[in-house]
Amino acid sequence: MSDLAVETTAIPGLLVVRLPVHADARGWFKENWQRAKMTALGLPDFEPVQHNVAFNARRGTTRGVHTEPWDKFVSVTGGRAFGAWVDMREGDSFGTVVTCELDPATAVFVPRGVGNSYQTLDDAVAYTYLVNDHWRAGEAYPALDLADPDAAIAWPIPLAEAEVSEKDRSQPRLAEVTPMAPRTPLVLGANGQVGRALLAALPGAVGVGRDELDVTDADAVAAWPWHRHDVVLNAAAYTAVDAAETPEGRPAAWAANAAAPAALARVADAHRLTLVHYSTEYVFDGTRGDHVESEPVSPLGVYAQSKAAGELAATTAKRHYVLRTSWVVGEGGNFVRTMARLAAGGVSPSVVDDQVGRLTFADELVRATRHLLDATPERAPYGVYHVSNGGEPTTWADVAAAVFEAAGRDPGDVVRVSTAEYAAGKTLAPRPARSDFDLAKLRSTGFEPAEALPALRRYVAGLG
Incomplete structure (x- = not known):
């Protein structure tokens, strides 16, 4: 079991969190969100107001790239997922891509304006995320084509073989996206x-x-x-x-x-x-x-x-x-x-x-x-x-x-x-x-x- 750690990435503000997982014959336990310990290591005190869970029945389920105007803390409660994040904010880092594998010992803090997507690598993966604002009807925000050649996300399972919604298959490419402006x-x-x-x-x-x-x-x-x-x-x-x-x-x-x-x-x-x-x-x-x-x-x-x-x-x-x-x-x-x-x-x-x-x-x-x-x-x-x-x-x-x-x-x-x-x-x-x-x-x-x-x-x- 590794110690709790927070790692920076090529996208400013996108942080990978390594979580200690306590396992025995009964299964495992982890502190998925621990405010005092995590903020002491540099994670923002982002004040979550909602906890969502997306259950994915089959391997290859792929969602995103969605860019909400709030911060997220994403993780999985079982199985594995391939996570991909694209910076959709105005500025020099626009279009930067970061990927990593999510498992029970790995979570990611996603700042406002960074596009979030994932692909499940096992059956029955519960993808969970804390957010610090409530969804608002009529609020438009950038999304990105999962297959955009400029982002060039290396999906482990080819998108042609993956489970993807029609909406996610028809999103614009990076060159067509209006970057998200800062608050x-x-x-x-x-x-x-x-x-x-x-x-x-x-x-x-x-x-x-x-x-x-x-x-x-x-x-x-x-x-x-x-x-x-x-x-x-x-x-x-x-x-x-x-x-x-x-x-x-x-x-x-x-x-x-x-x-x-x-x-x-x-x-x-x-x-x-x-x-x-x-x-x-x-x-x-x-x-x-x-x-x-x-x-x-x-x-x-x-x-x-x-x-x-x-x-x-x-x-x-x-x-x-x-x-x-x-x-x-x-x-x-x-x-x-x-x-x-x-x-x-x-x-x-x-x-x-x-x-x-x-x-x-x-x-x-x-x-x-x-x-x-x-x-x-x-x-x-x-x-x-x-x-x-x-x-x-x-x-x-x-x-x-x-x-x-x-x-x-x-x-x-x-x-x-x-x-x-x-x-x-x-x-x-x-x-x-x-x-x-x-x-x-x-x-x-x-x-x-x-x-x-x-x-x-x-x-x-x-x-x-």
């Missing part, structure tokens, strides 16, 4: 500053606004084809901080900022997705700075409270990154653009000088997002991360003065006022006085944030 990231809130930056940086990402997918609508969420995606990036939010305090704004803020992330967390677990959720420094009351991820949240207003609840909901997803960020600047309306416009117009604005934080440029936030997604879970574990540009913390007035200087205006033209002075006569939601983050956890993953002030100067120069 793509889905960006929610695609029209916002962060959403636009994400779409620009993530090849193949699909972006949707609320008019295309309202995640506060249970029916719309249920109908969305989540199986086409591998990552959901939730950049959608109710961000009208002051309006959130109104009778109309309160329910809207809670629906978008709390209920929607809860729905997305359920979706992520149901479809094996990674959820990236963007949050805010407003979850802290700002009575102290240098906020660490483990600091208990202390939100002040309705917007802040709804975002804190959304964070908690998002962290219930098995695979999640909650990225708290501050003072976001990207494409679209933002504080920096406003200050640049006022500088150009000869205005001398009053800007608060007692709220402290760091700017976060949208492209820097996206760079951190990609870094976390590309890293291994061991290097960048799922969880909450603080993300902003680096450098010394500043006040809003400091930022305004830097914009004026970059625009050719005297930075002294910015009138520095306190929050109380600015708020006099206005109905404003409370703001945290200190918004600066400790970035040590993010740095521990190998990411070094770019400093904020040089990035600010580049941004202003790009405004033309």
Whole structure:
């Protein structure tokens, strides 16, 4: 009896598993799927949801080549079968063929997009397979002619002598097959500053606004084809901080900022997705700075409270990154653009000088997002991360003065006022006085944030 082992093959992700079989006079026993032991050896934790068995009465029964949009773990419970797999995914490995003999001591993990086929070498072979998604009516996926000359599968029993269905005999050849596309990231809130930056940086990402997918609508969420995606990036939010305090704004803020992330967390677990959720420094009351991820949240207003609840909901997803960020600047309306416009117009604005934080440029936030997604879970574990540009913390007035200087205006033209002075006569939601983050956890993953002030100067120069 050999030890449990996992072997790689010429098809990326296709793994051969050698199983210990315990035999005696009564027969044999094996652990056909053993999550802890197998994942420790490199098999993906693919979360099977269904176990199927195909009984094949006669030697020579041949099935495939079928390419389902889910992962499979195939094996036999008696007798032998010749297995053949063809990579049908987009990419350099398209058309690669791997074969091996299946017996009770050999199983194969077949990743999504790899065509699966087999031919029984004995009578009465039960071919079993675990899958991690349910069959969907109307779902089309690639199939391949068993006799395709380009694949050139060396069937032990000639196909002319084998038991093959008419459907499997009439499948297209490799040159006619449309390769299976990879699952793509889905960006929610695609029209916002962060959403636009994400779409620009993530090849193949699909972006949707609320008019295309309202995640506060249970029916719309249920109908969305989540199986086409591998990552959901939730950049959608109710961000009208002051309006959130109104009778109309309160329910809207809670629906978008709390209920929607809860729905997305359920979706992520149901479809094996990674959820990236963007949050805010407003979850802290700002009575102290240098906020660490483990600091208990202390939100002040309705917007802040709804975002804190959304964070908690998002962290219930098995695979999640909650990225708290501050003072976001990207494409679209933002504080920096406003200050640049006022500088150009000869205005001398009053800007608060007692709220402290760091700017976060949208492209820097996206760079951190990609870094976390590309890293291994061991290097960048799922969880909450603080993300902003680096450098010394500043006040809003400091930022305004830097914009004026970059625009050719005297930075002294910015009138520095306190929050109380600015708020006099206005109905404003409370703001945290200190918004600066400790970035040590993010740095521990190998990411070094770019400093904020040089990035600010580049941004202003790009405004033309």
